[in-house]
Amino acid sequence: MSSRMSSLVPAALAALSLVAAVSAFSDMQSPARVGVAMLFLFLAPGVVLMQYFELDDLALSAGLAVAVSLSADMVIGGVMVYTHLWAPQYGAAVLAGLTAVLAAGRYLPEMRPREHAFAVMGLLQRREARFGRGRPTAHGLSGAAEAPRRTPSPEGPEPVGRPVSAAAAWQQAVAAQVFIDAEMTGEVRTTSDVVIGPNGVVNARVEGARVSVRGRLNGNVRCEALHVHEHGIVTGDIDTDRLIVEDGGQIDGSCTMPRQMADSPSPNARREDVAAPTAQEV
Amino acid sequence: MHPLPEPRPAIRPLRGQLAAARVAIALLVVAGAMVIWQLALSDVDVLQVTDLGLASVLPASWYVAVGLLAAVFFNALFASRPNPLVMSVSLAAVILVLYGSTHFVEQEPHFLVTYRHAGIADFILHTGTVDPTLDAYFSWPGFFILSAFILRITGEASLLNFSDWAPVVLNALYVLCVLSIAKSLTGNTRVAWLAAWLFVVADWIGQDYYSPQGFNLFLYLAAVAIVLRAFHVASSASSGRPNLRWLPVGAIRRRAVALLETDAGDAQLAALSRNVRVALLAALVVLLAVSNASHQLTPFAFVAAFFALVLFERISLRGLPLIAVAVSAAWISFFAVGYWSGHLSDIVGGLGSLGSNVGQNVSGRIAGSPEHLLVLRMRILMTVAIWLLAGLGVIRRLRRGRADATLTLLAVAPFPLVAAQPYGGEMMLRVYLFALAPMAVLAALLYFPDVTQPVKVWNAGAAIISSLLLFAGFLFARYGNERVDYYTPDETAGIAAMYNLAPDGSLLYQVSAAPAQYKDYTKFQFMDIPNVVQDLQNDDAAAVVASMQQLAPASGAPSYLLVTRSQKAQVDMFSGLSAGSLDRLQIALERAPGLETVFKNGDTELFELAPTSGGSA
Numbered sequence: 001m002s003s004r005m006s007s008l009v010p011a012a013l014a015a016l017s018l019v020a021a022v023s024a025f026s027d028m029q030s031p032a033r034v035g036v037a038m039l040f041l042f043l044a045p046g047v048v049l050m051q052y053f054e055l056d057d058l059a060l061s062a063g064l065a066v067a068v069s070l071s072a073d074m075v076i077g078g079v080m081v082y083t084h085l086w087a088p089q090y091g092a093a094v095l096a097g098l099t100a101v102l103a104a105g106r107y108l109p110e111m112r113p114r115e116h117a118f119a120v121m122g123l124l125q126r127r128e129a130r131f132g133r134g135r136p137t138a139h140g141l142s143g144a145a146e147a148p149r150r151t152p153s154p155e156g157p158e159p160v161g162r163p164v165s166a167a168a169a170w171q172q173a174v175a176a177q178v179f180i181d182a183e184m185t186g187e188v189r190t191t192s193d194v195v196i197g198p199n200g201v202v203n204a205r206v207e208g209a210r211v212s213v214r215g216r217l218n219g220n221v222r223c224e225a226l227h228v229h230e231h232g233i234v235t236g237d238i239d240t241d242r243l244i245v246e247d248g249g250q251i252d253g254s255c256t257m258p259r260q261m262a263d264s265p266s267p268n269a270r271r272e273d274v275a276a277p278t279a280q281e282v
Numbered sequence: 283m284h285p286l287p288e289p290r291p292a293i294r295p296l297r298g299q300l301a302a303a304r305v306a307i308a309l310l311v312v313a314g315a316m317v318i319w320q321l322a323l324s325d326v327d328v329l330q331v332t333d334l335g336l337a338s339v340l341p342a343s344w345y346v347a348v349g350l351l352a353a354v355f356f357n358a359l360f361a362s363r364p365n366p367l368v369m370s371v372s373l374a375a376v377i378l379v380l381y382g383s384t385h386f387v388e389q390e391p392h393f394l395v396t397y398r399h400a401g402i403a404d405f406i407l408h409t410g411t412v413d414p415t416l417d418a419y420f421s422w423p424g425f426f427i428l429s430a431f432i433l434r435i436t437g438e439a440s441l442l443n444f445s446d447w448a449p450v451v452l453n454a455l456y457v458l459c460v461l462s463i464a465k466s467l468t469g470n471t472r473v474a475w476l477a478a479w480l481f482v483v484a485d486w487i488g489q490d491y492y493s494p495q496g497f498n499l500f501l502y503l504a505a506v507a508i509v510l511r512a513f514h515v516a517s518s519a520s521s522g523r524p525n526l527r528w529l530p531v532g533a534i535r536r537r538a539v540a541l542l543e544t545d546a547g548d549a550q551l552a553a554l555s556r557n558v559r560v561a562l563l564a565a566l567v568v569l570l571a572v573s574n575a576s577h578q579l580t581p582f583a584f585v586a587a588f589f590a591l592v593l594f595e596r597i598s599l600r601g602l603p604l605i606a607v608a609v610s611a612a613w614i615s616f617f618a619v620g621y622w623s624g625h626l627s628d629i630v631g632g633l634g635s636l637g638s639n640v641g642q643n644v645s646g647r648i649a650g651s652p653e654h655l656l657v658l659r660m661r662i663l664m665t666v667a668i669w670l671l672a673g674l675g676v677i678r679r680l681r682r683g684r685a686d687a688t689l690t691l692l693a694v695a696p697f698p699l700v701a702a703q704p705y706g707g708e709m710m711l712r713v714y715l716f717a718l719a720p721m722a723v724l725a726a727l728l729y730f731p732d733v734t735q736p737v738k739v740w741n742a743g744a745a746i747i748s749s750l751l752l753f754a755g756f757l758f759a760r761y762g763n764e765r766v767d768y769y770t771p772d773e774t775a776g777i778a779a780m781y782n783l784a785p786d787g788s789l790l791y792q793v794s795a796a797p798a799q800y801k802d803y804t805k806f807q808f809m810d811i812p813n814v815v816q817d818l819q820n821d822d823a824a825a826v827v828a829s830m831q832q833l834a835p836a837s838g839a840p841s842y843l844l845v846t847r848s849q850k851a852q853v854d855m856f857s858g859l860s861a862g863s864l865d866r867l868q869i870a871l872e873r874a875p876g877l878e879t880v881f882k883n884g885d886t887e888l889f890e891l892a893p894t895s896g897g898s899a
Binding site for chain 2 (some may be wrong): 024054080177212
């Protein structure tokens with residue numbers, strides 16, 4: 001699914017959830033109602049939540065989306081039964097509301113928590129994102145950027161170059177990872193993880209902990225682990241302890257892999273330190 | 283600055299077009315197979331099913347459809363670059379064919395217990411309460427609360443309207459989890475998809491109907507998939523070398539540690555960030571809580587699996603078994619007191635009685651007509667076959683220097699449950715079910731022992747042959763009880779007539795359970811006829827009437843006796859009595875004084891105990 005299409009998914013699911021919740025208050029019986037309600041109850045909350053997780057395992061994401069959705073249904077229903085407040089249509093409204101809020105979180109501009117609270121209360125106008133639309137620059141990263149804390153994890157990225165969600169802002173504080181999804185020139189040097197998104201074109205030398213490339217990296221890279229995803233391209237010399245090149249990923253340059261990572265005594269690390277670039281197939 | 287390489291070399295477009303054409307052809311074959319399948323089902327007369335089950339009435343074209351789907355799947359699986367789209371579409375079609383065929387050939391909802399489960403959901407929908415004094419189901423009511431919630435939001439009157447889709451939906455969900463588990467531990471496309479295929483053709487147990495256990499198996503597999511993706515040592519850069527200090531003998535410990543170090547050796551998992559792991563842990567706890575609220579057995583499977591993984595240091599989350607135990611203890615202590623306080627001896631009575639429990643689970647189930655005995659033997663064969671394939675997979679991988687310790691632990695972890703409880707003679711079936719996913723992955727590894735090497739022709743051939751053999755066994759094992767499990771419109775019309783005729787509180791006698799209780803869950807009291815086998819042997823209607831008179835409600839509520847087609851099939855298949863025993867007893871009942879036929883159609887007869895000869899004894 002293209003990124004434009006996938007960006008519409010939260011809005012579509014929020015709308016579907018609201019339609020299902022409204023129809024729950026009616027006595028209408030129709031296949032359309034059944035279909036909308038089933039999609040809402042089986043998928044909507046979980047799919048929206050999984051968008052925050054951004055797992056690299058589609059099967060797990062899909063399965064978890066259903067499991068989480070049904071669990072949410074059951075928890076809400078269970079609370080109503082055990083509190084003797086059985087009114088499923090109101091439960092559906094609550095669930096649809098939660099789904100809509102989660103979905104909206106995917107579109108909120110980056111804000112500090114206090115600003116976010118004001119925005120939720122409707123007291124603050126939506127302001128221009130700090131990294132505004134149409135300005136594809138890796139703000140704060142040009143020239144020896146050191147662990148910027150406003151970029152999310154590889155698993156939950158909101159790219160530099162367009163507004164970042166409030167949830168992603170929370171992720172930044174925890175993960176302290178650099179995400180670049182725009183064209184930039186200069187140098188990236190950090191002790192954190194670096195992620196180059198599908199729209200990223202980085203003409204720079206990169207140093208980081210774990211570097212994940214979904215776009216293009218033109219420059220030498222030195223890191224603990226390098227993961228070149230499908231369609232990712234690295235042109236430059238690589239110095240890393242661990243290397244994964246997915247099917248469809250490309251590397252062009254020399255590769256140096258030390259015998260063992262000094263700070264990673266796990267069996268897995270020992271196993272992979274001799275691994276040649278291989279394709280991760282699933 | 284280095285020039286950027288072109289992402290698409292000039293040769294790619296032609297190759298891409300050829301690949302797209304192959305995909306299109308494969309999808310067309312799948313569509314054709316589905317058409318053939320539907321045409322085949324239009325020829326099926328389910329009334330002609332014998333004690334061999336659904337296989338006895340399936341036409342050759344049905345097998346042609348399955349063969350085409352298998353050909354598409356295996357062609358994609360063994361291609362130089364396996365195509366996930368083709369494999370997923372063909373496997374989804376196989377799931378639909380294998381688990382959805384009965385929906386298209388039977389006019390009424392399938393399987394007895396489904397009706398009862400629909401009745402419990404109906405009770406909660408209309409009362410908004412649970413009553414643990416009515417039934418054990420109400421001490422673990424989560425699944426039925428969920429069902430009632432779904433019913434209200436969809437506006438449907440009964441879950442029987444879509445209960446027949448449960449096996450298709452649940453197996454599709456199981457397959458997602460199997461794919462994730464296999465991917466996390468092997469990192470190989472072919473192993474993952476072959477494991478999914480083997481799971482589909484080996485899930486003969488039939489617990490995937492509309493039931494708490496079917497739903498909970500999905501929760502169990504989803505939880506295991508989360509644990510393996512987020513907390514397995516292979517995905518945790520901070521995990522150290524296993525030490526297994528609890529093992530007493532140094533040599534054994536060193537050997538075990540060496541084996542564990544080759545576990546999941548082919549996986550290439552990118553470590554998840556801390557916040558994603560925390561979020562997944564939260565999701566895991568929610569799944570545990572939901573499972574505890576909806577099924578009495580699955581939480582113990584969780585504990586067994588997590589304990590095994592922690593004991594052998596396969597996951598970094600060492601407190602997970604304690605979390606599972608704590609959640610279970612909380613549910614049992616606060617919400618299931620009504621059940622366990624009255625059934626403590628039932629719960630712990632089988633503890634440690636391994637021989638007795640196994641006897642109930644195996645030899646206690648081997649009885650019935652000659653054709654049914656063949657089906658039972660097929661089930662045992664299927665069970666042994668999948669375990670054997672998994673065992674051979676373990677051995678073959680060990681010879682390649684890979685100990686799939688995590689998969690092996692997950693496969694054996696449920697077995698101690700057999701020693702704890704006979705579970706009404708069903709524990710072995712449930713153990714098979716909990717172990718099936720890891721067993722399927724291990725069995726798939728038998729054919730791909732070195733996941734980094736190209737596929738060898740004989741491995742591919744062996745995989746196809748064994749898969750087709752399992753499929754043949756599946757048909758008999760899965761649908762061997764079909765003569766009992768389907769219901770005719772006359773049967774459901776007879777039950778509906780009973781609901782109209784009999785007042786609330788009536789006592790309903792039956793030779794065996796009928797598809798009642800799907801609504802007005804507390805309307806009737808149900809009771810099996812005492813000494814029914816003896817009465818059937820002797821065509822002794824007088825003894826049946828005497829029993830009914832003796833057990834008639836003191837309240838003066840009327841008593842009824844129900845005889846249906848599926849009950850007759852059940853007596854023929856399972857009791858060991860001669861065929862037609864219940865037909866003969868039915869004729870005798872029609873002539874017996876004290877009983878009056880109040881409703882009769884082709885497949886149902888309802889008798890009412892005459893008031894003059896009934897009353898309180």
